[in-house]
Amino acid sequence: MPAISGDEDRAMTADRPAATIAPRKKGMGRKRIDLGELEDVQILNEHGVVDEASEPTIDGTDLFRIYRTMVLTRAVDRRMVNMQRQGEMGTFAPGEGQEATQIGQIFPVTDKDWFSPSYRSFGAQLWRGWTIEGLLLLWGGYFEGFEVPAGVNDLPFSIVVGSHILPAVGVAMGIRMRGDDAIVLTNFGDGALSQGVVSEAFNFAAVYKAPIVFVCENNGYAISTPIEHQAGTIELARRGPGFGIPSVRVDGNDVLAMIVTTRAALERARSGGGPSLIEAVTYRMSAHTTADDPKVYRSEEEVAKWRARCPIARFEKYLLNKGLLDHKTIDRIGKECEQEVRAARERFRKRAKARPREVFDFMFQKLPAELEAQKREYLARLDRKGVE
Ligand SMILES: Cc1ncc(C[n+]2csc(CCOP(=O)(O)OP(=O)(O)O)c2C)c(N)n1
Structure with a gap:
């Protein structure tokens, strides 16, 4: 009986710690994205050098807005950590x-399209029209922060x-049944790929040719679990074809590669081709959440390696080379974004004078006894003098 092969990935993962999940350079020289080829796509390398044959046409105003939103996203991020x-x-x-x-995947999505974000998507949410103070309220535990802004799909x-x-996927299936022109990006x-429900979602989307784009942000870890311990193949885009979903692996720290790939997937969905899966290979530079200490499970050397692949610095070099940015403007944008975040923090503070009392509400019609006890204890703490 012939030996069953297919263990190549396992052999590779044994030799490849999370730190080396670096995108290969196969995309260089490519003129169009072939969804389904499972090759790595990179247009702008770590040194800010662009592959001109694959460079997308994006007007200067949009390039500037993309850059500014990336800078704003980082400013919000750092402020939010400090506030916590x-x-x-x-x-x-x-x-x-x-x-x-984040910004590369959301840039080609139009206002009439739908976006279903994960909890780490505040950059894309800012692009879609969520306000900074709204996001502060959300993470601060105030119910009003969870409300999707009016007019944002x-x-x-x-x-x-x-x-x-x-x-x-349900929304995308509904869109298709109604014959609407919109698509969904989620x-x-x-780590989410290990949830059974995600396999169900892929299968429904493929069978019903739902107009949806799946973006898996492979940041190397699910909290402290590195991808090698989570999956039988570290090339997660390989999962898609098994469901009949064309898939591609992209350098997620290259905003141009993200834009080009997402555009191709959106066009496919819009023209009735059905779902696509994009695996964006990236890295979470800081903690999983403010309750996590990443020093326990990853090395300084690994983080330093990825710091050198900073997506903002890379795009900055590209814009400097194109003459669309200069150092004075970089400095001005940084200060403006910081100012914007501080102003939002002031508005948040006016609203958030008292701690949120609603954190146990809205999930259950009748709270289970254990949560009821926790709620009573929490509210009693708030009511005690000096807790506010
Ligand atoms: C169903 C479920 N199980 C466990 C958790 C605890 N948890 C929160 S985030 C997380 C890791 C998710 O990792 P990944 O999907 O890679 O996304 P990332 O946080 O890296 O963006 C886990 C296990 C949870 N929130 N929900």
Whole structure:
């Protein structure tokens, strides 16, 4: 009987720690994205050098807005972490290092399209029209922060890993049944792929040719679990073809590669071709959440390696080379974004004078006894003098 082969990935993972999940350079020289080829796509390398044959046409105003939103995303991120440390925020899931993945995937999505975000998607949410103070309220535990802004076609996110993906497929199936022109984009982490419901979502989407784009942000870890311990193949895009979903693996720290690939997937969905899966290979530079200490499970050397692949610095070099940015403007944008975040923090503080009392509400019609007890204890703490 012939030996069953297919263990090549396992052999590779044994030799490849998370730190080396670096995109290969096969995409260089490619003129169009072939969804389904499972090759790595990179257009802008770590040194800011662009592959001109694959460079997308994006007008200067848009390039500038993309860059500014990436800078703003990082400013919001760092401020939110500081506020949590100072006791102003319940918790927060930072996304430093994932700015190109975030803004690159959302740039080609139009206002009439739908977005179903994971909890680490505040960069894309800012692009879609969520306000900074709204996001501060959300992570601060105030119910009003969870409300999707008027006119924004986004679904609310859930902390239950992978739970927002099947509803996103449902929306896409509904769009197709009604003959609407919109598409849905949803994103999630590498760990979410281990949830059974995500396989159900892929299968429904493929069978019903739902107009949906799945973006898996492979940031190397599900909290402290590295991808090698989570999956039988570290090339997660390989999962798609098994469901009949064309898939591609992209350098997620290259905003141009993200844009080009997402555009191709959106066109496919819009023209009736059905779902696509994009695996964006990136890295979470900071903690999983403010309750996590990544020093326990990854090395300084690994983080330093990825810091050198900073998606903002890379895009900055590209814009400098194109003459669309200069150092004075970089400095001005940094200060403006910082100012914007501080102003939003002031508006948040006016609203958030008292701690949120609603954190146990809205999930259950009748709270289970254990949560009821926790709620009573929490409210009693708030009511005690000096807790506010
Ligand atoms: C169903 C479920 N199981 C466990 C958790 C606890 N949890 C929160 S985030 C997380 C890791 C998710 O990792 P990944 O999907 O890679 O996304 P990332 O956080 O890296 O963006 C886990 C296990 C949860 N929220 N929901």
